[in-house]
Amino acid sequence: MKLSVERKIVVTFGAALLLLVMIAIGAAWNALRFDATFDRVDHTYRVLADIWAVQTAIPSMQSSARGFLLTGDDSLLEPYRQGRTKITGVVQELRTLTADNPRQIEHLARLDPALADAIGVMESHIAARRARDPAAAHEIDPLLRGQRSVGQVRAILDEMDAEERRLMTERVNLTRRTAFRGIGAAALGGVLALALIALAGLMAVRNRRARDAAEEALRQSEASIRQMFESIKDYAIFRVDPLGRVASWGQGAAHLLGYQSDEILGQHIARFYPADAVTGSLPLHELRVATETGRYEDEGWRVRRDGSRFWANVVLSVIRDSAGELVGFVKVTRDLSARRATEEEIRSLNHDLQRQNDNLAAANRELESFSYSVSHDLRAPLRHIDGFATLLSKHADIVLDETGRRYLSVISDSARRMGRLIDDLLSFSRMGRAQMECVELDHHQLVSGVLRESGHDRNPRIEWHVDPLPRVRGDAAMLRQVWTNLIDNAVKYSARSEHPRIEIGRGPAPQGCEQIFYIRDNGVGFDMKYSDKLFGVFQRLHRAEDYEGTGVGLAIVQRIVHRHGGRVWAEAAVDRGATFYFTLKPEAKT
Numbered sequence: 092m093k094l095s096v097e098r099k100i101v102v103t104f105g106a107a108l109l110l111l112v113m114i115a116i117g118a119a120w121n122a123l124r125f126d127a128t129f130d131r132v133d134h135t136y137r138v139l140a141d142i143w144a145v146q147t148a149i150p151s152m153q154s155s156a157r158g159f160l161l162t163g164d165d166s167l168l169e170p171y172r173q174g175r176t177k178i179t180g181v182v183q184e185l186r187t188l189t190a191d192n193p194r195q196i197e198h199l200a201r202l203d204p205a206l207a208d209a210i211g212v213m214e215s216h217i218a219a220r221r222a223r224d225p226a227a228a229h230e231i232d233p234l235l236r237g238q239r240s241v242g243q244v245r246a247i248l249d250e251m252d253a254e255e256r257r258l259m260t261e262r263v264n265l266t267r268r269t270a271f272r273g274i275g276a277a278a279l280g281g282v283l284a285l286a287l288i289a290l291a292g293l294m295a296v297r298n299r300r301a302r303d304a305a306e307e308a309l310r311q312s313e314a315s316i317r318q319m320f321e322s323i324k325d326y327a328i329f330r331v332d333p334l335g336r337v338a339s340w341g342q343g344a345a346h347l348l349g350y351q352s353d354e355i356l357g358q359h360i361a362r363f364y365p366a367d368a369v370t371g372s373l374p375l376h377e378l379r380v381a382t383e384t385g386r387y388e389d390e391g392w393r394v395r396r397d398g399s400r401f402w403a404n405v406v407l408s409v410i411r412d413s414a415g416e417l418v419g420f421v422k423v424t425r426d427l428s429a430r431r432a433t434e435e436e437i438r439s440l441n442h443d444l445q446r447q448n449d450n451l452a453a454a455n456r457e458l459e460s461f462s463y464s465v466s467h468d469l470r471a472p473l474r475h476i477d478g479f480a481t482l483l484s485k486h487a488d489i490v491l492d493e494t495g496r497r498y499l500s501v502i503s504d505s506a507r508r509m510g511r512l513i514d515d516l517l518s519f520s521r522m523g524r525a526q527m528e529c530v531e532l533d534h535h536q537l538v539s540g541v542l543r544e545s546g547h548d549r550n551p552r553i554e555w556h557v558d559p560l561p562r563v564r565g566d567a568a569m570l571r572q573v574w575t576n577l578i579d580n581a582v583k584y585s586a587r588s589e590h591p592r593i594e595i596g597r598g599p600a601p602q603g604c605e606q607i608f609y610i611r612d613n614g615v616g617f618d619m620k621y622s623d624k625l626f627g628v629f630q631r632l633h634r635a636e637d638y639e640g641t642g643v644g645l646a647i648v649q650r651i652v653h654r655h656g657g658r659v660w661a662e663a664a665v666d667r668g669a670t671f672y673f674t675l676k677p678e679a680k681t
Contacts, residue, residue, distance in 0.1 A: 135259045138188050138195075141181045142252050146245065148174040148181075149209070150406055150423055151326070153241055156213040157404075160220050162430050168217065175210060182206070185251075194254050202247045209240035242386070245408075256413035327424040330410070333417050335360050335378050347426055349396030360422065363393050365400065381407040381420060390427065402431040476502065527566040527654060534608075535560040537567065538595060541574045547582050558596035563606060563675050569651045576644040577610045577671055584669065585614030598672065605657065605674040613668040625661055648673070 155171035189195035327344035340352040598607030663669035
């Protein structure tokens with residue numbers, strides 16, 4: 092059956108209208124799909140920016156922690172603290188952005204413990220350095236474990252980066268196909284009617300705007316990354332192409348190395364090395380090692396634009412595209428000249444101190460040997476003098492008058508006094524050479540034993556007050572000698588008091604790191620302006636005819652206390668008594 096013209100027109104118009112409607116529906120669906128694709132492209136850029144933020148924060152944290160570990164300068168930890176805070180927020184944002192991607196969820200599940208391990212290693216080194224453990228700055232195994240942890244973090248981040256770039260490629264291709272379909276729909280609409288052409292034109296404009304928006308988003312992302320690099324002033328961070336030529340340059344690099352971007356872009360990194368390093372092919376070696384292993388780190392001399400040298404820490408990291416092809420390198424350089432100078436000064440001071448200690452030890456050994464030898468050589472003549480003076484007194488007692496007998500008595504007394512002095516010198520010398528046998532001691536029992544053996548506790552004139560004393564660690568014989576000398580000293584100088592009183596006790600322990608002991612008397616005391624002479628050999632603050640003694644007892648006390656790692660001092664006033672203090676540390680030196 093034939094259709095009329097009108098019907099044909101209606102059918103044709105209806106078919107055209109239906110086709111226009113279908114084209115319109117297809118165009119609308121294509122536009123919506125393009126919007127969704129663009130959003131996913133923008134989403135991918137955000138994920139890549141967060142991954143890059145973590146990748147750049149980790150080396151900064153690691154260098155900051157290593158700087159603190161080697162120098163102990165707390166200000167160097169500021170990049171570490173900022174990086175740790177930044178990583179926490181960025182990882183949380185990554186977890187939100189990739190919640191719909193099973194692969195990235197798996198990567199994040201591996202990233203969390205790797206980050207925790209890497210940060211934990213840094214924290215342990217920082218804590219050890221805060222605890223004043225310099226050996227921690229040179230421990231090899233923990234440093235290697237820290238490198239492995241950071242390497243694991245980088246590997247996971249590289250996998251995440253590769254995944255996002257794969258998605259980026261798919262989404263960009265999808266965006267392009269969507270745009271092409273829009274243009275095709277617009278062309279088909281132009282064939283059917285001007286209205287469809289207009290619609291296609293509108294769709295083309297919209298697609299163009301979408302591409303412009305995507306390109307603008309990419310430019311902003313690159314600008315943000317560039318701004319982040321330029322905001323870092325303490326490091327020179329710049330990109331290097333696969334041949335070793337400078338591909339980007341920021342303010343931090345210009346500040347550290349002295350070159351402006353127009354002077355250095357396209358130049359080889361060998362410009363930053365001393366001539367001997369360039370001759371030895373060190374720049375090429377760094378590029379080769381970084382290419383093979385993914386990373387190179389070293390410390391050495393580098394050269395600024397003005398020719399000045401500085402000690403630098405250099406990290407060279409590889410940049411590869413999604414296909415694994417080498418794109419270039421990121422180089423991070425930090426000036427460590429101040430730290431190196433400090434380390435050199437410390438080494439020099441340690442060397443000088445060791446040399447002085449060696450000289451002092453040699454002088455002490457020579458002095459002790461001399462004292463020991465002289466003392467032994469004097470003992471025999473003194474015994475002869477005393478012995479023959481006694482024999483002469485007995486043999487010539489009848490013929491000698493009172494004056495002669497007094498002369499012989501003075502000779503004998505002087506010889507015996509000289510003998511006691513020699514004995515004290517020998518004791519003083521032995522206290523510097525004797526091997527210490529440190530054991531746990533009941534200090535109270537030790538003091539009580541000294542009082543019983545000396546018989547001073549049975550002196551009815553002296554009022555004794557002995558407080559309970561704690562257990563200590565030390566050499567029993569040496570500490571017995573300390574208390575013997577201090578007790579004899581207190582008894583001697585309080586003997587002329589109307590009511591002699593002697594106290595022995597324990598003082599407060601500062602910071603719980605040492606025990607303080609004291610002995611106090613109410614004797615003649617002394618003037619504190621002469622206190623620096625108390626513990627010297629042969630130094631006496633009272634006349635020998637008033638108080639007998641050799642002037643060596645307190646010197647022996649000081650030597651023994653010092654060998655136990657303690658200190659000794661006294662407080663007194665004339666005619667108001669004296670108090671002698673000494674300390675013992677928990678672990679005695681041997």
